[in-house]
Amino acid sequence: MPSNLDLELVSLTKRYGSALAVDAISYHFASGTYACLLGPSGCGKSSTLRMVAGHESVTGGSVLLGGRDISFLPPAKRGTAMMFQNYALFPHLSVTENVAFSLKMKGVDAATRASRAGEMLELVDMSAFAARLPAQLSGGQQQRVALARALITKPDILLLDEPLSALDPFLRIRMRAELKRLQRELGITFLHVTHGQDEALALADEIVVMNNAKIEQAGPTRSVFEAPKTAFVARFLGSHNVISLPGGPIAVRSDAMKINAPAGAKMEGQITNIEYQGTHVALTAAIAGNQEVTALLPDQEFFGAPKELGEAVGLDWDPQAAHALTA
Numbered sequence: 322m323p324s325n326l327d328l329e330l331v332s333l334t335k336r337y338g339s340a341l342a343v344d345a346i347s348y349h350f351a352s353g354t355y356a357c358l359l360g361p362s363g364c365g366k367s368s369t370l371r372m373v374a375g376h377e378s379v380t381g382g383s384v385l386l387g388g389r390d391i392s393f394l395p396p397a398k399r400g401t402a403m404m405f406q407n408y409a410l411f412p413h414l415s416v417t418e419n420v421a422f423s424l425k426m427k428g429v430d431a432a433t434r435a436s437r438a439g440e441m442l443e444l445v446d447m448s449a450f451a452a453r454l455p456a457q458l459s460g461g462q463q464q465r466v467a468l469a470r471a472l473i474t475k476p477d478i479l480l481l482d483e484p485l486s487a488l489d490p491f492l493r494i495r496m497r498a499e500l501k502r503l504q505r506e507l508g509i510t511f512l513h514v515t516h517g518q519d520e521a522l523a524l525a526d527e528i529v530v531m532n533n534a535k536i537e538q539a540g541p542t543r544s545v546f547e548a549p550k551t552a553f554v555a556r557f558l559g560s561h562n563v564i565s566l567p568g569g570p571i572a573v574r575s576d577a578m579k580i581n582a583p584a585g586a587k588m589e590g591q592i593t594n595i596e597y598q599g600t601h602v603a604l605t606a607a608i609a610g611n612q613e614v615t616a617l618l619p620d621q622e623f624f625g626a627p628k629e630l631g632e633a634v635g636l637d638w639d640p641q642a643a644h645a646l647t648a
């Protein structure tokens with residue numbers, strides 16, 4: 322695996338007029354990482370991706386690839402390739418012609434173009450559809466073509482802007498596995514923008530959680546999920562309760578929350594909602610201070626001792642399951 326192709330964002334900044342969309346963010350992505358930029362709408366993730374791609378100018382700071390400043394290079398000279406949300410396929414070109422398009426622009430001869438496009442279509446399992454037009458393909462198939470088209474340039478980094486958002490939930494999960502497989506096979510860095518925490522958790526080796534134009538927390542996916550530093554990160558990643566205590570806010574995962582008898586419990590609550598989720602049952606309880614917490618119980622445990630709406634319960638957690646939050 323090449324080690325000289327790390328991607329570094331150094332105080333990277335984007336302003337649109339007076340609006341600050343990306344506020345001096347810095348991060349180092351090791352080569353070969355599957356990284357997700359995660360955050361709510363408007364937090365600056367697409368602007369960051371577009372600055373890496375060269376589709377948006379850099380207001381301040383820089384983008385380094387393998388130590389080389391690529392901030393001012395044209396997109397085609399950066400070693401990056403971008404796959405867009407709407408795939409942006411040319412409707413009047415066949416699948417093969419779409420995939421081979423960038424090679425044609427570079428003046429590569431027809432025979433080489435056809436053979437390279439063939440290899441790429443094989444990689445994404447679309448060889449059988451080579452002669453079709455984009456309109457004759459399903460959403461998932463169009464996405465595979467868009468991937469092949471991006472990968473034919475042999476990028477060092479593939480940039481993906483909400484690549485799965487146009488797909489139905491079933492296909493989204495299938496294509497998610499495909500993206501992961503491709504990244505593993507190719508060994509290149511994937512930088513994937515999403516606002517879906519499930520998608521980020523499923524795919525990313527590293528997640529970068531953005532909020533208000535800044536990086537709120539970043540690192541190996543599991544370490545961020547296991548120890549969110551702020552209330553925003555805990556809430557955005559989901560599956561966490563944020564509880565205000567006199568000593569400051571803490572996060573406790575809903576699967577670490579235990580339901581006991583009220584006497585002697587850390588907290589007392591009253592059940593306000595019971596949601597059956599198949600393998601689990603989610604119990605929501607109102608606690609002091611107008612707060613709610615959720616406990617996720619394995620179905621066997623819940624149905625072994627079912628609870629009723631309105632019932633008073635005790636809520637407990639192991640000390641190591643609580644993480645102090647900074648805000």
Ligand SMILES: Nc1ncnc2c1ncn2[C@@H]1O[C@H](COP(=O)(O)OP(=O)(O)OP(=O)(O)O)[C@@H](O)[C@H]1O
Pocket residue numbers: 337340341342360361362363364365366367368369516
């Ligand atoms: N071309 C533009 N001109 C002016 N403002 C822009 C432009 N593009 C983005 N913005 C603003 O910059 C901020 C960040 O936008 P950006 O698209 O990077 O966010 P995002 O996190 O990718 O959001 P989304 O998930 O909705 O795409 C937003 O407030 C947005 O309105």
